[in-house]
Amino acid sequence: MSSRQFVIQYVPGTRYFQRLNGQTKIIFFVVGLIVMMSTFDLRVLIPAFLFYFIVLLSVKPNWKQLKGILIFMTLMNLLNIVLFFIVNPRIGNDMTQTTTVLFQFNDFYVFTEETLIYFLARILKIFGTLLISLWLITSITPSELASGLYRCKVPYKICTVVSLGFRYMPDILREFRMIKESMQMRGVELNKKKTGLIQRIKQNGMILVPLVLVSFDKVETVASAMDLRGYGQRKKRTYYSDAPAASDDYLIRGVSLVLLIGMIGYFVLSIQGKVPHLWIP
Amino acid sequence: MSEVKHEKETFKSIFLKWVIGRWSTATVVGVAIGAALFGVLMNYGGITIFTNTKLSTAYIIPVIVGGLFGAGPALLVGFLGNVFADFIGGWGYWFDWSIGNGIASFFIGLLPLYGARIQEGIFTVKQAVIFAIVSVLGLALAFGVVTPIFTLLIQGGELTITYAQAYAAVASNAAVIIIVGIPLLFIIASRNKRKQNLVEE
Numbered sequence: 001m002s003s004r005q006f007v008i009q010y011v012p013g014t015r016y017f018q019r020l021n022g023q024t025k026i027i028f029f030v031v032g033l034i035v036m037m038s039t040f041d042l043r044v045l046i047p048a049f050l051f052y053f054i055v056l057l058s059v060k061p062n063w064k065q066l067k068g069i070l071i072f073m074t075l076m077n078l079l080n081i082v083l084f085f086i087v088n089p090r091i092g093n094d095m096t097q098t099t100t101v102l103f104q105f106n107d108f109y110v111f112t113e114e115t116l117i118y119f120l121a122r123i124l125k126i127f128g129t130l131l132i133s134l135w136l137i138t139s140i141t142p143s144e145l146a147s148g149l150y151r152c153k154v155p156y157k158i159c160t161v162v163s164l165g166f167r168y169m170p171d172i173l174r175e176f177r178m179i180k181e182s183m184q185m186r187g188v189e190l191n192k193k194k195t196g197l198i199q200r201i202k203q204n205g206m207i208l209v210p211l212v213l214v215s216f217d218k219v220e221t222v223a224s225a226m227d228l229r230g231y232g233q234r235k236k237r238t239y240y241s242d243a244p245a246a247s248d249d250y251l252i253r254g255v256s257l258v259l260l261i262g263m264i265g266y267f268v269l270s271i272q273g274k275v276p277h278l279w280i281p
Numbered sequence: 282m283s284e285v286k287h288e289k290e291t292f293k294s295i296f297l298k299w300v301i302g303r304w305s306t307a308t309v310v311g312v313a314i315g316a317a318l319f320g321v322l323m324n325y326g327g328i329t330i331f332t333n334t335k336l337s338t339a340y341i342i343p344v345i346v347g348g349l350f351g352a353g354p355a356l357l358v359g360f361l362g363n364v365f366a367d368f369i370g371g372w373g374y375w376f377d378w379s380i381g382n383g384i385a386s387f388f389i390g391l392l393p394l395y396g397a398r399i400q401e402g403i404f405t406v407k408q409a410v411i412f413a414i415v416s417v418l419g420l421a422l423a424f425g426v427v428t429p430i431f432t433l434l435i436q437g438g439e440l441t442i443t444y445a446q447a448y449a450a451v452a453s454n455a456a457v458i459i460i461v462g463i464p465l466l467f468i469i470a471s472r473n474k475r476k477q478n479l480v481e482e
Contacts, residue, residue, distance in 0.1 A: 164313035
């Protein structure tokens with residue numbers, strides 16, 4: 001828990017992909033998600049995956065912090081893939097209507113080339129979105145996120161919700177740990193191995209109730225402080241962290257635009273049926 | 282909250298105030314803190330019962346935000362809270378589930394529409410029963426219908442697992458809402474009632 005806590009950045013970074021302004025980062029991120037989510041085609045996914053991998057490498061993330069997430073993700077996805085295979089081993093074949101059997105356990109559990117490629121595409125998709133989101137987490141600060149969203153025409157009250165939420169998260173984690181420790185001090189057994197399921201649910205409730213009450217008690221204080229500073233008086237808002245777009249920003253926006261146009265072109269082709277749903281070499 | 286008492290409540294004023302939400306500074310802060318809590322609880326305050334699905338205590342948050350601020354804010358808490366959880370959890374973005382969470386939270390947050398006023402300490406047993414029914418229906422609609430549609434649109438894939446996860450999500454979230462949520466609403470309502478200094482005669 002403690003190692004994963006500070007993945008969110010609160011200080012702007014200095015690398016190329018961290019120096020972009022908030023709006024450019026959001027555009028780059030959204031286009032990346034669209035690229036990764038909209039296709040199962042390995043010819044698109046592999047280059048995109050490598051591209052975003054290089055982007056993530058270029059900001060030199062702290063791998064120690066990310067290690068837990070990566071291990072967790074790998075295990076979770078392997079489990080998911082195994083489940084998929086158990087439920088429907090011909091899932092790839094359903095998409096292509098062809099069958100190339102590589103290996104056969106029995107009549108139902110066959111291992112086909114199409115399914116293999118489908119699973120590969122799925123893993124690439126999930127890890128691709130993970131790379132993009134890790135890049136965003138390691139390069140954007142809550143204020144930049146808010147100003148970027150505002151530039152993308154999101155109502156500023158929602159921008160405030162986003163940035164305030166991110167800023168409040170470490171407070172909640174600290175509160176959570178404090179309540180948990182004081183519970184343990186009073187002799188409540190919180191060790192996962194020593195308690196049963198029902199007991200653990202009860203204990204979660206015991207931590208939850210004070211955490212929720214304490215957090216919502218703060219709403220009034222924070223809201224009064226914001227009201228005193230004139231929050232919500234005007235229809236518009238300016239942001240301290242709102243930097244004007246530099247030439248680098250225009251470059252990355254251009255790259256995003258090219259990617260987006262490419263994806264739209266690909267989409268049109270796939271609607272016309274010129275590219276298969278799942279590409280088999 | 283005293284001005285609320287004297288204001289005549291027409292259907293339109295109730296709709297504006299509780300379904301869309303008033304979006305005062307307090308609402309903004311409440312939704313922000315609620316979404317942050319939702320994200321944190323979804324990551325750390327749960328017990329895994331199925332892949333990608335947890336018996337998560339996070340579902341308390343839309344209950345409270347709905348009770349305090351209305352359904353629109355609750356919707357935003359569910360949606361943004363899930364995005365926050367994905368953001369800090371780092372398991373990729375599952376917007377199909379975020380949208381489902383938003384819709385489910387909206388139904389949970391309809392609480393003030395049938396008379397419950399948590400901030401004024403009004404929450405009766407009858408309202409609790411309606412609340413439980415509406416919440417379960419909302420969860421079933423959100424995870425049984427809306428999320429699979431978006432899964433099909435966004436992930437373009439296999440629905441068997443999504444349905445299995447959806448059943449687990451409906452069951453576990455409904456359990457959390459009913460077992461933890463309703464008592465918590467009674468606690469908060471009675472706390473607020475004490476602050477009202479009103480005696481029934």
